[in-house]
Amino acid sequence: MPPRSDPLQPSVLLRDPAFAGCGVSMDARTAGDAGCVNPDGNPVEAPAGTLVADLTLSPAPGSEIRVEVALPRPERWDGRIVGVGNGGGGGWLPSKEFGGHLRRGHVVTTTDLGTKRDAARAGAGNPEVWKDFGHRATHLAMVAGRALASAVYGRAPRFVYFLGYSTGGQQGMMLAQRNPEDCDAIISGVPAHPRTALHAYFLWNWQALHRPDGTLLFTDAQEKSWHAAALEAFAPGERLERARGRFASDPRWTPALVEDALRRAAVRDPSLTPAHLDALRRLCDGPRHAITGRRIHGGVPPGGPFAPAMGNLWIFNWVFGADFDPWRFDFGADFDRYQAALAPDLDAESVDLDAFRARGGKLFVYSGTSDSCVPWHATAAWYGRLVERYGLEEAREFCRYYLLPGREHWGGPGVQTVRDEFDLLMRWREKGVVPAPVGHGMTPPAFDLPLDPWDPAAP
Numbered sequence: 014m015p016p017r018s019d020p021l022q023p024s025v026l027l028r029d030p031a032f033a034g035c036g037v038s039m040d041a042r043t044a045g046d047a048g049c050v051n052p053d054g055n056p057v058e059a060p061a062g063t064l065v066a067d068l069t070l071s072p073a074p075g076s077e078i079r080v081e082v083a084l085p086r087p088e089r090w091d092g093r094i095v096g097v098g099n100g101g102g103g104g105w106l107p108s109k110e111f112g113g114h115l116r117r118g119h120v121v122t123t124t125d126l127g128t129k130r131d132a133a134r135a136g137a138g139n140p141e142v143w144k145d146f147g148h149r150a151t152h153l154a155m156v157a158g159r160a161l162a163s164a165v166y167g168r169a170p171r172f173v174y175f176l177g178y179s180t181g182g183q184q185g186m187m188l189a190q191r192n193p194e195d196c197d198a199i200i201s202g203v204p205a206h207p208r209t210a211l212h213a214y215f216l217w218n219w220q221a222l223h224r225p226d227g228t229l230l231f232t233d234a235q236e237k238s239w240h241a242a243a244l245e246a247f248a249p250g251e252r253l254e255r256a257r258g259r260f261a262s263d264p265r266w267t268p269a270l271v272e273d274a275l276r277r278a279a280v281r282d283p284s285l286t287p288a289h290l291d292a293l294r295r296l297c298d299g300p301r302h303a304i305t306g307r308r309i310h311g312g313v314p315p316g317g318p319f320a321p322a323m324g325n326l327w328i329f330n331w332v333f334g335a336d337f338d339p340w341r342f343d344f345g346a347d348f349d350r351y352q353a354a355l356a357p358d359l360d361a362e363s364v365d366l367d368a369f370r371a372r373g374g375k376l377f378v379y380s381g382t383s384d385s386c387v388p389w390h391a392t393a394a395w396y397g398r399l400v401e402r403y404g405l406e407e408a409r410e411f412c413r414y415y416l417l418p419g420r421e422h423w424g425g426p427g428v429q430t431v432r433d434e435f436d437l438l439m440r441w442r443e444k445g446v447v448p449a450p451v452g453h454g455m456t457p458p459a460f461d462l463p464l465d466p467w468d469p470a471a472p
Contacts, residue, residue, distance in 0.1 A: 025164045026068075031156045036071035044083075051081060051108045053130075058112025062086040066161055070153055075141040078127040078150045081108045082161050084120050091118035092171035093439075094158045096151070096188075096196070098181015099124065102132025102327050103146060120170070122158030124150040126180075133327035137335055140358075147208070147358035148191050151175075151184040155195040172443060176435065178202040179387055179422065182378075186361035189376050193369035198442035200434055201378045203422060206361035207310065207391035209352045210300075212328045214310040214388070217300035219323040219339055221292045230292055236319055238282035239274075239293060243315040246274035253418055255460065260419035260427045264314040264382040264389060271297045274315070296322070299390075303345035311390025314383055321386035321422050331355065364399040366412065375442045376412040379431065379464075381420025389416055397469035405468065414467040417452050428452030428462055 023037040042049065044059035051057050052067055059065060068080040084090070095114045099107055103126030111121045127145025128135040136142040155173065163169050175196045177185040182204025188196050205211055222230050231239075244258055247270065253262040274297075275290050296319075299312035313322050329337045332351045342348075369376070378396070380389035396414040419427010431437070432451045440446040452462045 026157055026160050029156055029160050031153060032070075032072075034072070035153075036069075038069045039066055041066045048112075051106050052079065053105050055106070055109040057083065057108050059083055059115050060085065060089070063115055064165065068157060070150075070157075072149060072153065073141045073144075075139050076127060076145050076149075077129060078145050078153060079106060079125040080122065080150075080154045080157050081106050081124075082120065082122045082154075082158050083108065083111050083115055084162060084165050085115055085118050087166055089118045090120065090162070090166055092168075093118070094120040094122065094155075094162055094170045094173045096155050096158065096173070096175035096177075096184075097121060097123040098151075098175065098177020098179075098184045099126050100178070100180050101325070102126075102128050103150075103180065104128040104130040104132055104135070120158055120162045122154050124154035126150045126184075133330040134335070136328070136331040138331070140354075143331065143355060143358045147355075147360075148187045151188060152192045152195060155188065155192070159195075172197045172439070174435070174438065174442075175199045177204070180205050182206065182387075183208060183361055185376075186378075189366055189369045189374060190361055190363040193366070193372060193374060196374065197372070198375040198438050199377070200438055201376065202434075203380055203384055203387045203420075204361075204378060204392060205387045206395065208328075208359035208361070209356045210310040210360075210391060211387065212325060213300050213344070213348060213351075215323055215325045216329065216339055216342055217309075217344070218296060218313065218319070219326065220342075221295040222319055222323050225340070230289065231319065232284075235282055235285060235289065238285065239278050240316050240318075242278035242281050243274040245277050246270050247315050256418055256427060260383050260425065261315045262382060262416075262418035262427070264416075266297050266312060266315070270315075300344060302348065303343060309344070309348070311388050313385045314388050316383045316419075316426075317385025317388070318421065319385070321384075328355070362395060364395065364402050366399070370403075370411045373442070374411060375438065377434065377438050377441070377448065378412065379415040379417055379420075381417045381422065381425060381428075383419050383421045383425045383427065386422035393467060393469070396467060400469050405470075409466060413448060415450065415464045416467055417464070418462065419454065420452075424456075426454075426456050428454050428464075429456070431464070432461070 026032045044063040046061045048059045064084040066082045070078040114121045127150045182201040183206045185199040185201035186206040247261040248257045251257040256262045296313040300309040417428040437448045450464045454460045
């Protein structure tokens with residue numbers, strides 16, 4: 014085992030076939046008592062003596078991926094590697110989240126997804142960036158973590174994990190589907206895995222919530238009136254007492270619920286015009302293909318805030334260029350062109366997890382019933398297809414999906430976190446202990462709620 018003071022060399026990575034033809038540069042440093050600062054200027058709570066390697070990878074012309082790997086002192090490494098997912102359009106290194114894992118003795122690895130701090134510009138007309146963002150950067154970050162750990166410690170890791178939320182959740186789903194050899198177990202929270210359909214949802218909502226002059230159609234007060242009316246409509250059928258009137262534990266819209274909520278909203282707030290009510294119908298229904306009428310994605314869930322449901326239009330610049338006009342996008346031909354270009358690299362929709370399952374992999378997935386940024390519909394539909402392939406009991410042996418009542422994308426009025434989720438994942442993978450997760454709600458009054466795995470056939 015080389016002394017910790019020796020710098021690591023790019024040749025360590027180039028021995029792995031994943032880096033064949035890849036340009037690699039590396040800067041390695043050792044954290045002091047105050048930790049260190051990553052290349053983005055963010056502090057990293059790295060215990061003194063932690064070796065931090067910053068890599069720049071160029072697997073193809075037009076591709077530039079940053080990866081950061083942090084390695085505890087040899088006597089502290091517990092044989093585990095943890096990959097940390099990114100968010101939004103990437104472009105930054107989320108290594109400020111390393112601290113807890115490093116204190117536990119884990120090697121930690123992450124990537125900026127190759128989008129160079131500006132997703133819209135980096136990916137415009139550049140299919141190599143599409144590959145990096147969709148799957149290649151995450152795969153290379155996991156391979157780099159394994160290779161550097163083996164070089165520094167002189168032994169292979171015992172277990173490799175990946176933890177991701179939102180875009181990070183997509184990264185986790187993509188690893189299980191495309192690179193099952195990279196991980197032993199994965200948490201994919203609120204995963205943005207139906208990437209092309211999800212951004213079509215954002216654009217559909219943007220069009221519904223803006224006037225032609227670009228101003229917002231709804232005031233804050235009008236939006237609050239709608240949310241209150243929607244939750245009133247759901248309240249009579251609400252099975253969870255603490256949810257009634259505050260959030261919906263079962264967020265499934267029906268045509269009758271939509272019309273009931275619209276009637277209540279019009280009575281509650283007379284300032285809501287027919288244009289407002291038509292926009293709300295569009296939001297509840299979700300985007301549909303302009304030619305075939307097929308549903309592209311589900312709608313905004315009851316109680317889900319509007320703002321997170323209409324951003325993230327940067328991905329359309331990748332296909333349509335810097336002058337993309339959201340008003341001119343057509344959900345027929347334009348959608349087909351956009352999806353044909355990006356889906357092969359960005360959509361993590363496969364339910365063929367045979368290889369991941371065969372190696373003993375475990376996948377822990379959850380959505381929030383109030384999440385309007387990455388709504389639950391597509392993930393629940395994906396899990397339904399998974400169950401069709403394997404059967405419910407066999408699917409649950411290696412993949413479990415949960416709907417967190419009242420969870421928004423970053424918080425919300427209901428369950429906001431899953432207690433000890435990483436420990437649950439480790440015990441499931443390493444000891445075969447089936448998860449019995451408990452959701453925690455922090456909005457007063459705080460509460461704990463046992464979570465049942467999703468059954469696609471349940472009424």
